[in-house]
Amino acid sequence: MIQVQNLRKTFGTVVAVDGVSFTAHDGIVTGLLGPNGAGKTTSLRMIYGLMKPEIGTIQIDGNDALADPLAAQTRLGVLPDQSGLYPRLTAREHIRYFGNLQGLTGAPLEQRMQSLIEILDLKNVADRRVGGFSHGERTKVALARALVHDPQNIILDEPTNGLDVLSTRAVREVIRHVKSENRCVVFSSHVMQEVSALCDRIVVIARGRVVAEGSADELIAQAGTATLEDAFVSLVGPQAAGEAA
Amino acid sequence: MNLAPILTIARKELTDSSRDRRALYGVLIGILIGPLLIGFMLYQIAGQEKAANEIRIPIVGREYAPILVNWLQQQPGVEIVAGPPDAEKSVRERDSEFVLVIEKDFSEKFRESRPAPVKMFSDSTRQSIRAKVRRLRALLGRFSAETGGMRLIARGVSPSIASALKMEDVEVSNAQQRAASIFNVIPMFLLLAAFSTGMQIATDSTAGERERGSLEPLLLNPVPRWQLVTGKWLAAAAVAFCGIVFTLLITSNVLSRLPLEDLGVRYHLGPSDILLLIAAIAPVALVAPALQVYLACFAKSFKEAQSYMGFLVLLVTIPGVLTSFFPLTNRPWLHPVPIAGQFAMSMDILGGKPPAAWAFVLAAVGCVALTAVFLSLATRLLTAEKIIFGR
Numbered sequence: 173m174i175q176v177q178n179l180r181k182t183f184g185t186v187v188a189v190d191g192v193s194f195t196a197h198d199g200i201v202t203g204l205l206g207p208n209g210a211g212k213t214t215s216l217r218m219i220y221g222l223m224k225p226e227i228g229t230i231q232i233d234g235n236d237a238l239a240d241p242l243a244a245q246t247r248l249g250v251l252p253d254q255s256g257l258y259p260r261l262t263a264r265e266h267i268r269y270f271g272n273l274q275g276l277t278g279a280p281l282e283q284r285m286q287s288l289i290e291i292l293d294l295k296n297v298a299d300r301r302v303g304g305f306s307h308g309e310r311t312k313v314a315l316a317r318a319l320v321h322d323p324q325n326i327i328l329d330e331p332t333n334g335l336d337v338l339s340t341r342a343v344r345e346v347i348r349h350v351k352s353e354n355r356c357v358v359f360s361s362h363v364m365q366e367v368s369a370l371c372d373r374i375v376v377i378a379r380g381r382v383v384a385e386g387s388a389d390e391l392i393a394q395a396g397t398a399t400l401e402d403a404f405v406s407l408v409g410p411q412a413a414g415e416a417a
Numbered sequence: 418m419n420l421a422p423i424l425t426i427a428r429k430e431l432t433d434s435s436r437d438r439r440a441l442y443g444v445l446i447g448i449l450i451g452p453l454l455i456g457f458m459l460y461q462i463a464g465q466e467k468a469a470n471e472i473r474i475p476i477v478g479r480e481y482a483p484i485l486v487n488w489l490q491q492q493p494g495v496e497i498v499a500g501p502p503d504a505e506k507s508v509r510e511r512d513s514e515f516v517l518v519i520e521k522d523f524s525e526k527f528r529e530s531r532p533a534p535v536k537m538f539s540d541s542t543r544q545s546i547r548a549k550v551r552r553l554r555a556l557l558g559r560f561s562a563e564t565g566g567m568r569l570i571a572r573g574v575s576p577s578i579a580s581a582l583k584m585e586d587v588e589v590s591n592a593q594q595r596a597a598s599i600f601n602v603i604p605m606f607l608l609l610a611a612f613s614t615g616m617q618i619a620t621d622s623t624a625g626e627r628e629r630g631s632l633e634p635l636l637l638n639p640v641p642r643w644q645l646v647t648g649k650w651l652a653a654a655a656v657a658f659c660g661i662v663f664t665l666l667i668t669s670n671v672l673s674r675l676p677l678e679d680l681g682v683r684y685h686l687g688p689s690d691i692l693l694l695i696a697a698i699a700p701v702a703l704v705a706p707a708l709q710v711y712l713a714c715f716a717k718s719f720k721e722a723q724s725y726m727g728f729l730v731l732l733v734t735i736p737g738v739l740t741s742f743f744p745l746t747n748r749p750w751l752h753p754v755p756i757a758g759q760f761a762m763s764m765d766i767l768g769g770k771p772p773a774a775w776a777f778v779l780a781a782v783g784c785v786a787l788t789a790v791f792l793s794l795a796t797r798l799l800t801a802e803k804i805i806f807g808r
Contacts, residue, residue: 222636223802242639250637256630260436261429272425273638301436314634 173198173356174219174325179228181214188214189225190380196358196373198324201351203371204360207408211380212360213253216329219358220250232325246274249323251331255314259303263294263313266302267320274321281320288316291349293342308339315346325356332366344370368400378408422640426648430622431655440617444656447613448663451606456671458599461545463676469548475500478519482527485519485535488560495556508538514546515539515553530568603668604763605737607661607694608756611701612709612733614660615653616726619709622649623795624722632805643796646710650792653706661698665691693771697762700784704755705729707791714798717807736760752776753783 174196181189189211196202204212217223219230221241230237230244237244257266267288271281289298292312297305302313311331319326328347332340347370351357361367367374368388376384376391384391384407388400395403434440477500479486489495501507504516518536527533535557539550566576626632635645669686686694709726716722736757752758752772758780762772798804 217806220637222633222805242641245637245639248637250634252633252637254630254633256626256632256634258429258433258629258631260433265429265432269425269429270634270638273422273635273640275419275421275639317634318637 173231173233174327174358175229175231176215176219177229179215179218179225179230181211181218181223181225187380189218192228192377192380192382194375194382194385196325196356198356199351199354200372201347201357201359201370203367203374204358204377205364205367205371205374205404206360206362206377208362210362210377210408212362212377213329215377216250216327216358216360217252220248220252220327221245246321247324249318249321249326251311251315251318251328253329255311257302257305257310257313260301262299262301263305263309263316264289264298266313267317270317271320276321284320284322285316288319291346292316306339308335308342311335311339312342315343319346319350323355325358326350327358329360330362331359332361332363364401364404376404376407383407420644422638422644423648423651426640426645427651427655430618430649430652434618434621434652434656437617437621440621443617444614444660447610447616448660448667451603451610451664452667452671455599455602455606455668456675459672459675462599465545465548469552470494472496472549472552473498474517474553475504475513475515476517476519477501477504478521478523481521481523482519482533482535484527485523485560489556492556504536504538508540511540511543513538514543515550517553600767601740601764602737603694603767604698604760605734606668607664607698607763608701608733608736608760609730610660610664611657611698611705612726612730615657615702615706616709616723618656619649619653619706620713620716620719620722620726622652623710623713624716625719627716627804627807628718632799636799636805642799643792646792646795646799650706650710650788650795653710654702657702657706658699661702662695665694690766693766694763696777697766697772697780698759700781701756701759703788704784704791707788707795711791711795711798714795714804732756740764749776752780755784755787758783 176195177193179189179192180187192211192215194202204215206212214223218225218228219232219237221237221244225238232244232247235243235247261269264285267285268281271277271285276284289295292315294309294312294316297309302310305313315328315331326347328343331343335343347357347359359367359371371388373385373387374391375382384394384403386394391403391407392398392400395406397403397406471494473496474489475498476486479497479499486497490497500516500518501513504513504518507513508516516538518538520534520536523533523535537550537553537557539546541547541550565579569576569579626635636642665686669691672686709729712725712729713722716725733756737760739757748761749772751761762776762780765772
């Protein structure tokens with residue numbers, strides 16, 4: 173479970189995140205929906221400990237993440253905005269490297285690697301260097317190394333951006349799979365179809381603030397519109413919604 | 418404390434780099450360039466010295482001066498051949514190294530005891546023939562002095578009257594010393610090897626990591642930043658250390674194969690010299706990669722980082738340049754100064770006066786301290802949001 177209270181972050185005079193609060197529960201997929209530049213990625217970077225909020229608190233499974241960021245990171249599996257790989261290492265070596273850094277070794281690590289390779293359908297390419305991989309294959313490798321330590325909480329920053337249909341399906345499969353294991357999944361996207369297809373709860377962010385929160389039906393009811401798309405436009409304002417795909 | 422991540426990171430960086438052909442070539446060049454240059458220069462000097470002992474003199478108009486030609490022919494290692502028709506052109510176009518031309522009126526003037534004209538054509542811009550020209554000039558001078566002396570004796574005058582000065586030419590720089598001055602570049606090449614071989618890993622694992630966008634995922638692992646930096650540094654330092662050792666071994670091998678006896682130089686790098694030099698230079702393998710890792714953290718791309726590394730290589734040549742102004746040997750106060758100290762100590766070892774054991778320790782302490790400073794600065798950089806996310 174991830175609990176975020178009143179996060180604030182400024183870059184110079186720009187207020188990127190301005191009092192964001194939400195809770196992502198175990199066993200459901202929480203979607204952060206908002207136009208580009210709304211503050212989704214900055215909020216996530218604060219949650220996974222690579223940026224320091226100016227004010228606010230973050231709790232991961234009830235532990236203060238700001239007090240002990242390294243302990244929080246063992247409970248988090250993150251597919252960040254930048255998911256660069258090492259072109260000269262194989263898919264398997266990527267997963268093993270991150271497994272080792274998470275403190276896993278030996279047979280448990282090898283078993284975990286094998287099951288991830290199967291879940292993500294990487295069997296045919298597991299021992300090839302990732303330099304020649306397609307975008308979809310690279311995303312799968314990045315996802316596998318993010319999940320190698322079997323984290324309770326999973327954060328995915330726009331995971332399906334630029335993926336083809338098959339890879340998008342594979343990513344969705346993984347999200348459904350970890351959700352069925354009663355894990356907490358936070359998923360950000362500016363694509364409404366993605367969010368409505370996967371998420372149980374939606375947190376709508378615009379201009380650094382949470383403007384609405386609830387299930388798709390609740391958002392529609394709250395906005396008094398016919399579809400989620402209309403609800404989104406009315407919630408974030410037509411100008412900001414226009415920037416979303 | 419769990420230090421395993423340091424080794425995990427070092428191992429990954431070594432594996433990654435060993436698959437990078439560009440990195441391997443860089444390491445290979447870094448190791449080979451010193452020994453090969455040293456070998457080439459010594460071989461050239463030896464060759465020139467040997468060549469001057471056996472010269473072949475092209476003479477135009479030898480029929481005008483049989484007495485001179487006969488005298489020359491009697492000198493050891495001299496061979497007379499017919500000169501080219503156009504001496505000046507032949508030398509200018511480098512068909513001949515030098516040509517001696519004897520004028521038509523030589524025999525007439527020689528008989529009349531007047532200065533008999535000979536001309537020597539040579540090209541002083543040609544470094545490689547200087548020794549031969551010098552020898553020929555000395556031979557002609559001797560012939561002139563001997564003949565002049567005999568003429569004076571024939572007239573009942575002591576030849577010493579004609580010499581107002583007794584000049585003794587003490588040439589300080591001989592071939593042996595020129596060869597020795599080449600040994601002085603060995604420390605510089607060892608320092609260069611330390612800087613150039615660890616450089617690829619130091620830059621690829623920091624600036625390259627930023628460029629690929631793989632730094633953010635890496636930092637998501639529960640590993641303290643100082644361990645990340647130390648792991649990357651350790652990989653670079655291991656390669657730099659091997660670079661130093663291989664450079665030394667290859668240099669020693671090259672020296673043992675050269676005809677150094679021709680130079681009158683008896684020199685070879687024995688096992689004890691090699692061990693002492695490793696002990697003296699090894700601390701550079703700690704500090705150089707630390708400095709490189711720190712600087713490369715500022716760079717957004719591998720290429721940007723490499724341009725910084727170019728300046729570092731210049732830094733290494735500073736002690737080498739300084740030695741030509743004031744000698745760095747036998748200056749113990751210099752030993753704790755990183756890099757300059759290692760250079761000075763190696764010069765002392767090559768000069769046959771290795772510093773005391775405490776000097777080695779002191780010199781190492783200076784480098785270790787500086788290494789710690791650079792690594793902690795790099796750690797602070799990798800905590801800065803501007804560095805992590807700035808692309």
